[in-house]
Amino acid sequence: MIKIKKTDLHNFIEFLIKDYNVYAPADVGKKIAFKKINSAFEIRHDITNTHLSPKNVFFPQSEVMFQYSDDGLKIPERNEKPIAVWGMRNCDTSSLIMLNKVFGDAHQMPDKNMYKDPYWKMKYDNCLIFGQACNEPLSTCFCNWFDGNPFAKKGADVFVVDTCDHFIFEGVSEKGKAFLLKYKFAEEATKTDLDKIAELKKTAESYLPEKLDVKPLYNKMSQIWDEPIWDEISAKCINCGACTFVCPTCHCFDVSDEGKGKKGKRIRLWDSCMFQIFTREASGHNPRELSTQRVRQRLMHKYNYFMDNYEQYLCTGCGRCVQVCPVNLDIREVIKQILDYKISRNEDN
Amino acid sequence: MQQLVDKVKEIIKNKEVDVVIGWGRGSLPFSATPIFVETEKDAEKLIFDETCRNNLTTYLTKDKRRISKEYKKIGIVVKGCDSRSVVLYTVENQIKRENVVLIGIPCNGVFEKKKLSQLVDGKEILDFQIDRENIILKGRNFEQTHPLKEVLCDSCLTCQYPDAPEHDYFIGTPRKEVNVPDAYKTINEFGKKSSEERWAYIQEEYSKCIRCYACRNVCPSCYCPECFVDQNDPQWIGKTPEVTDSIIFHLIRNLHIAGRCVDCGACVSACPVDLDLRIMSKKVEKEIKERFDYTAGIDIHEKPAMASYCEHEKQDFIMG
């Protein structure tokens, strides 16, 4: 482990910028989100997780898939430097692993010949992720329900702890270790630093909610598909896309063609299962016409279907959906409500 | 709010309504949450305070929801702006007034989350306390006091109808004094800027939109079964979050709510990126007032501005 003085961070970031396009938590309008930075001074260190998730970096809200004109078809290529992301929390680094299962990593897919998404891969495959410890989890954080932890390193190439006057770096992946070796201006971390990290970790964990065993959630959800509980859960939802758009793990998209005459492009855009037109078919029929059905879809995907496909839940407990929901439909309460629910259906019929 | 609880218990007991939509305590310090009260026991959960931001009347018209499907007579707790939405629905033939029982409540204004987070520079507020004219915000390592006025919605600061003008029952004492010297101050000041400055501001603001449609979906006036942004056969407008596309969405939406927006501020509160939506909606409201002498949701017998025609209306925008 190595360390640099906090006041020297700009040198480190400058070094990083030489080889990478660097994204970090920074001011975007009145909110804080991951954005491409040109200097360390843009980074916001004083927050825990950003208002918007970092999925935008690898899976932009709108992305051109190809363009066409008289000159033929043009598929975008990436000629830029690879991406490095600074300041990702465990709930976000874990979300990248989930998204990579969907878009990128065929080895983790049930069928190895499954489609690999070139648009994702050209950004994600050679990226460098700086995970960062959360010294101060928010009241909406519940990563500990989903195998996360404010000091967990999973999904990071380099793990960073902010110890007030220093940043301590630990190489996690081979890629991360190799990068740290290249940086010559750091000191070795000492025993005192390790003690400090242990202390910070303890404090951070004390801010988290009581751990909830979410393992039974999968089975429970398999049994309640047609239970009236969904009416109760969904009654107040107004079916906006806020929760899904801020979520680091939601990844549904729509494809839209924009063209005029012989020129045009195909774009893919974030979509949300909360929207009424999400499942509307060409005939006009909509299998998820009701708000209840859409809310059920969102939760089933997160805590049931994704498990079927990829053997884990599609939620990292980042709490962003809790923060933004205009009607305070709190997913933590929904999880508890489902776990506590007594199935009314008679199993025999 | 014992009076509120008692009244709701009474109308449920008398079977005046099948359900009462009101607010209950939410899971975050600044968020009350909509609740659907069907029993006297559940009525105990009702609250009313500065955290009750939502305009609950939005549940009355949203198509294909359980609430409009299952219940015949709906009771609803309304602030001033919310009661105006019910007037709007009535004049627009969306509901039958006699099917809704309105429990009016005097409102001193509701909190604006984005103002709160700006005051503490994005830090997390874990608790608050109201001390007469002030609010004390408490976080893990801070405590700061601000005048209550600084954290109320802009809509509340210029509200002229805090006492639910349309109601069947009224709880508490009306706030008699409503003193709004200039409801359009912000709009007028903005209007004095050069067109370049205004355009720059509008572009900067509307480029933040992530097209989540929370503003539309919470809005009581946005009840079209199929919104123009959802038309995809063929697609009517661009769907990217680029400012050129977003601005079209907002411009059209503002035309659709012209003379229909009750300035409840629900859209502003719902927006996850704190976009200044009111800069457009309030301007449209002002235009409607000046041109047609019409204010949405006030007179339950008056035809809506956009559904009536009068010979001496100003037409300078057509004839130049």
Ligand code: SF4
């Ligand atoms: S569902 Fe909510 S808590 Fe879970 S990852 Fe998405 S935004 Fe975070």
Ligand code: SF4
């Ligand atoms: S959910 Fe956990 S990992 Fe994410 S910000 Fe909160 S404490 Fe950190």
Ligand code: SF4
């Ligand atoms: S943010 Fe809340 S209201 Fe909007 S779709 Fe999600 S759960 Fe429903």
Ligand code: SF4
């Ligand atoms: S546009 Fe906004 S302020 Fe106007 S009625 Fe709709 S939600 Fe309320």
Ligand code: SF4
């Ligand atoms: S709520 Fe905000 S971000 Fe969402 S569509 Fe409306 S203006 Fe855009």
